[in-house]
Amino acid sequence: MKIAILPGDGIGPEIVAEAVRVLQALGEQFEMETAPVGGAGYEASGHPLPDATLQLAKDADAILFGAVGDWKYDTLERPLRPEQAILGLRKNLNLFANFRPAILYPELAGASTLKPEVVSGLDILIIRELTGDIYFGHPRGVRLAPDGPFKGEREGFDTMRYAETEIRRIAHVAFQAARKRSKRLTSVDKANVLETFQFWKDIVTEVHQEYPDVALDHMYVDNAAMQLVRAPKKFDVIVTGNMFGDILSDAAAMLTGSIGMLPSASLDANNKGLYEPSHGSAPDIAGKGIANPLATILSAAMMLRFSLNKPEQADRIDAAVKSVLARGLRTADIYEAGTTLVGTRAMGDAVVEAL
Amino acid sequence: MKIAILPGDGIGPEIVAEAVRVLQALGEQFEMETAPVGGAGYEASGHPLPDATLQLAKDADAILFGAVGDWKYDTLERPLRPEQAILGLRKNLNLFANFRPAILYPELAGASTLKPEVVSGLDILIIRELTGDIYFGHPRGVRLAPDGPFKGEREGFDTMRYAETEIRRIAHVAFQAARKRSKRLTSVDKANVLETFQFWKDIVTEVHQEYPDVALDHMYVDNAAMQLVRAPKKFDVIVTGNMFGDILSDAAAMLTGSIGMLPSASLDANNKGLYEPSHGSAPDIAGKGIANPLATILSAAMMLRFSLNKPEQADRIDAAVKSVLARGLRTADIYEAGTTLVGTRAMGDAVVEAL
Numbered sequence: 001m002k003i004a005i006l007p008g009d010g011i012g013p014e015i016v017a018e019a020v021r022v023l024q025a026l027g028e029q030f031e032m033e034t035a036p037v038g039g040a041g042y043e044a045s046g047h048p049l050p051d052a053t054l055q056l057a058k059d060a061d062a063i064l065f066g067a068v069g070d071w072k073y074d075t076l077e078r079p080l081r082p083e084q085a086i087l088g089l090r091k092n093l094n095l096f097a098n099f100r101p102a103i104l105y106p107e108l109a110g111a112s113t114l115k116p117e118v119v120s121g122l123d124i125l126i127i128r129e130l131t132g133d134i135y136f137g138h139p140r141g142v143r144l145a146p147d148g149p150f151k152g153e154r155e156g157f158d159t160m161r162y163a164e165t166e167i168r169r170i171a172h173v174a175f176q177a178a179r180k181r182s183k184r185l186t187s188v189d190k191a192n193v194l195e196t197f198q199f200w201k202d203i204v205t206e207v208h209q210e211y212p213d214v215a216l217d218h219m220y221v222d223n224a225a226m227q228l229v230r231a232p233k234k235f236d237v238i239v240t241g242n243m244f245g246d247i248l249s250d251a252a253a254m255l256t257g258s259i260g261m262l263p264s265a266s267l268d269a270n271n272k273g274l275y276e277p278s279h280g281s282a283p284d285i286a287g288k289g290i291a292n293p294l295a296t297i298l299s300a301a302m303m304l305r306f307s308l309n310k311p312e313q314a315d316r317i318d319a320a321v322k323s324v325l326a327r328g329l330r331t332a333d334i335y336e337a338g339t340t341l342v343g344t345r346a347m348g349d350a351v352v353e354a355l
Numbered sequence: 356m357k358i359a360i361l362p363g364d365g366i367g368p369e370i371v372a373e374a375v376r377v378l379q380a381l382g383e384q385f386e387m388e389t390a391p392v393g394g395a396g397y398e399a400s401g402h403p404l405p406d407a408t409l410q411l412a413k414d415a416d417a418i419l420f421g422a423v424g425d426w427k428y429d430t431l432e433r434p435l436r437p438e439q440a441i442l443g444l445r446k447n448l449n450l451f452a453n454f455r456p457a458i459l460y461p462e463l464a465g466a467s468t469l470k471p472e473v474v475s476g477l478d479i480l481i482i483r484e485l486t487g488d489i490y491f492g493h494p495r496g497v498r499l500a501p502d503g504p505f506k507g508e509r510e511g512f513d514t515m516r517y518a519e520t521e522i523r524r525i526a527h528v529a530f531q532a533a534r535k536r537s538k539r540l541t542s543v544d545k546a547n548v549l550e551t552f553q554f555w556k557d558i559v560t561e562v563h564q565e566y567p568d569v570a571l572d573h574m575y576v577d578n579a580a581m582q583l584v585r586a587p588k589k590f591d592v593i594v595t596g597n598m599f600g601d602i603l604s605d606a607a608a609m610l611t612g613s614i615g616m617l618p619s620a621s622l623d624a625n626n627k628g629l630y631e632p633s634h635g636s637a638p639d640i641a642g643k644g645i646a647n648p649l650a651t652i653l654s655a656a657m658m659l660r661f662s663l664n665k666p667e668q669a670d671r672i673d674a675a676v677k678s679v680l681a682r683g684l685r686t687a688d689i690y691e692a693g694t695t696l697v698g699t700r701a702m703g704d705a706v707v708e709a710l
C-alpha cells in the first residue's frame with residue numbers, strides 16, 4: 001500500500017515526521033513517498049501543488065498531509081498561495097466528504113474555555129461537503145455590476161451552487177455515519193434565505209427516507225453556531241456545506257480547547273482519502289520542536305481505518321495516544337500545571353514506545 | 356417624533372409592550388403607531404410585510420421591532436414566511452449597517468457557558484453589513500446546471516456580490532465606531548477563497564487610509580469563529596459581510612449566555628433605524644408572561660441614542676436596567692439561585708420604577 005507524505009510548511013514537516021515514525025513502528029509494509037506542497041511546493045517548483053505532487057497523490061492509496069501556509073507567501077497572487085494546494089487536492093481527487101471530529105479527551109478537559117459541565121465528554125462529528133458550494137462555483141471574479149442598485153460599478157462576486165448529486169452523496173455519507181453512532185443527524189442550512197440551501201434541505205429530506213432508523217433535524221447555520229456554544233453535547237453528527245462547514249467545524253474544534261489533538265479525513269467515493277490535522281501550519285513556532293504531533297498521529301490512525309482497511313492498527317494508535325495522555329505527557333499547547341512538558345519528538349517517542 | 360411599533364410574533368407583543376411603557380415613562384412626546392408584521396402581518400393581510408406596515412416604517416423616524424416567526428408558518432412558501440418581513444424592511448429602508456453588541460453584564464457572568472476569566476468584562480461590537488451579499492444577490496434559484504461536472508442536472512444556486520459603494524459605506528461606519536471605542540477594528544473575510552471577500556479586503560484597506568488612528572487587522576471567518584471561542588476579549592469592533600455577520604454575531608451573543616439582554620440596531624445612511632432584540636420570537640414561551648423584555652428595552656435605548664438624538668434618555672434607560680439587575684431581579688432565562696425570579700411585566704415595572 002502506497003502512502004503519499006506531504007509535510008507542507010511551518011510545523012508540517014515536524015509533526016508529519018512523528019506520524020511517519022508511528023506508522024513505521026506498526027510493523028506493516030507501507031510504501032511511503034514524500035513530496036513538497038504549499039509554500040514548499042512553490043519554493044521547489046513555482047507552484048503550491050506541483051504536477052509531480054498531484055500525480056503522487058493520485059497514485060497513492062492515501063495521503064498524509066501536514067499543513068500549509070506562511071505569512072511570507074501573503075504577497076503572492078492568490079493562485080500561487082499555499083492554501084491553493086489543499087483546494088487543488090480536494091477538487092482534483094474528488095475528496096468530497098470531510099470528517100472532522102471534535103472530541104474532548106477527559107485528560108484535557110481543563111484546556112477548554114468552556115465550563116467543564118458544558119463540554120466534558122464532548123464527541124461531535126462534523127461532516128462537511130468539500131468539493132462544491134461557493135468554494136468552487138463559477139462564475140466568480142471582479143466585474144462591473146451588470147444590474148442592481150450599483151449597476152456599472154466595480155463589484156466582487158462568487159457563485160454558490162449545489163447540484164443534486166453532490167447533496168445526495170454527502171447526505172448518504174452522513175446518514176451512514178450517524179447510523180454507526182447515536183443515529184441522530186443534524187443538517188445545517190440557511191434555507192430561510194438561500195435557494196441553494198432550500199434545495200439542500202429538500203434533497204437531504206428525500207435521502208432521509210432511505211434511513212428511517214436515523215433521526216434527522218434541520219437547523220439554520222446561525223442557530224447552529226449559537227447551539228455549539230450553548231449546549232454542544234446536544235449534537236452528535238452534523239452535516240453541512242463547504243462554507244458553513246469551514247466555520248462550524250473550526251468553532252466546534254475550538255470548544256475542546258485542544259485543537260492540537262484533532263485529526264481530519266477527506267474522502268472520495270471509494271474511501272481513498274487525505275488525512276491532516278485540523279490545526280494549521282503555525283509558522284510562529286515552526287522549527288522549534290515544540291508543536292503537538294498528536295493530531296497528525298491520530299490522522300494517520302484515521303487513514304488506517306478509512307483508507308487502508310487496518311482498523312486494529314488504528315485502534316492501537318488511538319490507545320497509544322490515550323496512554324501517553326494518561327501518563328501526563330503534554331506538549332506546550334495542552335500543558336497544565338502538574339503534567340510533564342515534552343517536545344514534538346519526545347511526544348512521538350512516547351507514542352512509539354506505547355505501541 | 357414618530358416611532359413605528361412592530362411587535363410581530365411569539366413573545367414579540369409582550370416584550371415590545373414593556374419597551375413602549377418604558378418609552379412612555381420618559382416624559383417625552385413620542386408619536387407611536389403599531390402595525391402587524393411577520394406571521395401577524397400574514398394573518399392580518401396575507402403578507403408578512405403588509406404595504407401599510409412598510410409605509411408606516413418608511414414614514415417613521417425609527418422602528419421598534421419585536422420578533423417574527425412561528426413554526427406554524429413553516430409550511431408556507433418562502434415569500435410568505437415571517438422572516439421575509441425583516442429582510443424586506445432592511446432592503447426597502449436601506450438599513451445597511453447592523454450594530455450588534457455582545458456585552459456581558461457583570462451581574463450575569465454566571466450565565467455564560469464559558470469560564471468567567473474568558474468572558475468577564477466582555478464588550479464586543481459586531482457591525483454586520485445588512486443589505487448586500489448573498490442575502491440579496493441575483494441570479495438565484497433552482498435550475499439545470501449550465502456547466503461544470505453536473506451539467507444538465509438540477510442545482511440550487513445563489514450569487515454573493517458586494518459593490519464598492521456597499522463595502523465603502525459599511526467600512527466608514529465601522530472605522531467611525533472603532534474610533535469612538537478602543538480604536539481597533541477587525542475586518543472578517545474569506546479572501547483566501549472568495550473573490551467577493553478579496554475585493555472586500557482591498558476596499559476596507561483603502562478606506563483605512565482615512566482612519567490612520569484606527570488599527571485594522573484582517574481575519575478569516577473560520578479563524579474568527581475560533582478566536583471568539585478561544586479569546587473573545589481580544590476583539591473590540593468587528594466588521595463583516597451579511598452572511599458571515601449573521602453567524603458570528605449570533606455566536607458572539609451566545610458567549611454572554613444571556614442573549615435575552617442583547618439589543619441591536621440596523622441603520623440607514625441618515626441614522627434612521629430599526630431596533631430589535633438579538634433573540635428570536637420564542638414561540639414556545641409566547642403568551643406565558645415569562646419572556647425577558649430587557650433586550651427590547653435596551654433596543655429602545657439604542658433608538659434614542661442613534662435615531663432620536665436623545666442620548667441622555669438612552670443613558671437613563673441603560674442605568675435603570677443596570678439597577679434592576681443589581682437589585683437581583685431576573686427573568687427565567689437569566690435566573691440563578693439567590694436572585695429573584697420575575698415575569699415580563701414585573702421586569703418592565705421595575706425598569707419604569709427605576710427611571
Ligand SMILES: CC(C)[C@H](C(=O)O)[C@@H](O)C(=O)O
Pocket residue numbers: 083086087246547548577
Ligand atoms: C486554507 C483554507 C482554504 C481551508 C478552507 O477554507 O477550506 C481551511 O480553512 C480548511 O478548513 O481546511
Ligand SMILES: CC(C)[C@H](C(=O)O)[C@@H](O)C(=O)O
Pocket residue numbers: 192193222438441442601
Ligand atoms: C430571520 C433571518 C432571515 C435573519 C437573518 O439571517 O439575517 C436573522 O437570522 C437575523 O440575524 O436577523
